[in-house]
Amino acid sequence: MSFNAIILEKDEINGFSHSLKTITKQQLLQQQGDTLVQIHYSSINYKDALALTNKSPVVRQWPMVPGIDGVGTVIESSSDRYQAGDTVILNGWGCGETHWGCLAQYAYLKSDWLIPLPQNITPYQSMIIGTAGYTAALCVKRIVDFGIKPQSGTVLVTGASGGVGSVAVALLSKLGYQVTASTGKLTDKEYLHKLGASNIIDSKQLKQAGKPLQKEQWSAVVDVVGSHTLANVCAQTQYGGIVACCGLAQGMDFPATVAPFILRGVTLAGIDSVMASYDNRIAAWNLLAQYLDDKILAHIGNTIRLDECVDTAHNMIAGKTKGRFVVDVNK
Known part of the structure; x- marks a missing residue:
């Protein structure tokens, strides 16, 4: 063969x-x-x-x-x-x-x-989802399990036009969350609105160095970008909120301070999809099978x-x- x-x-x-x-x-x-x-x-x-x-x-x-x-x-x-x-x-x-x-x-x-x-997903659809979508599901599951509810406030998704971001926007929207999508490709507005994003912002405003604490805007964040973007979204997360971090598209560095964590009780949750347990994988894929049409x-x-x-x-x-x-x- x-x-x-x-x-x-x-x-x-x-x-x-x-x-x-x-x-x-x-x-x-x-x-x-x-x-x-x-x-x-x-x-x-x-x-x-x-x-x-x-x-x-x-x-x-x-x-x-x-x-x-x-x-x-x-x-x-x-x-x-x-x-x-x-x-x-x-x-x-x-x-x-x-x-x-x-x-x-x-x-x-x-x-x-x-x-x-999983049932209700074809082989082809499973690869539309792939590791990117499965990672998005792990992030969303972490936010839901943390106790963030749709009425808690807006959820931000960075890198929203990419694989992880696209699925995260779609999942969160299907679960009833108001989603703001951050993207460097504002020509993708129609694409993101169809996924369920209610608001779209230019990622440029997150990519530069910012203040240690900024206006509270997000109940939760799915971040695939890292670097200054991750630092800024942590500084903008509401008191008691959570940031699910799973990527480094902008960089591996994290130029931040401890201020959001010790003054607002923000949680930074690292999401690893490579070695996730069998049970976590099954739970993430079941979430995808249930909510992605x-x-x-x-x-x-x-x-x-x-x-x-x-x-x-x-x-x-x-x-x-x-x-x-x-x-x-x-x-």
């Missing part, structure tokens, strides 16, 4: 390269795993874009098949958890970093990393081929994309 996959390579002589290659089953099974999955769809997340463009040291073993997301059919498994014919989802777990991922027609994975495809998913999703992944990644890093990109690995 042989199949197509994107291969990332790097060495001292040739440097970094990417190519679409034919891989054999024997090569694939050299990876550590217990479940062979025929991949139907993958997706491009920000981390995938960083790997595909070599803009950040995401890949830690070479050569590497990128792709932190995948949905497909189990072909064979030595685990009792899944049987041939089951449809499963992968999100994270070091795939595309230290283990061959899902920008390929087959993947050899560990059963502990997989969850069953077909129209919203169709509005967010775009479909590309394997040979379009690198160009899409460059556009994503440059901030020229919106929504989610599903990869049909069989085209």
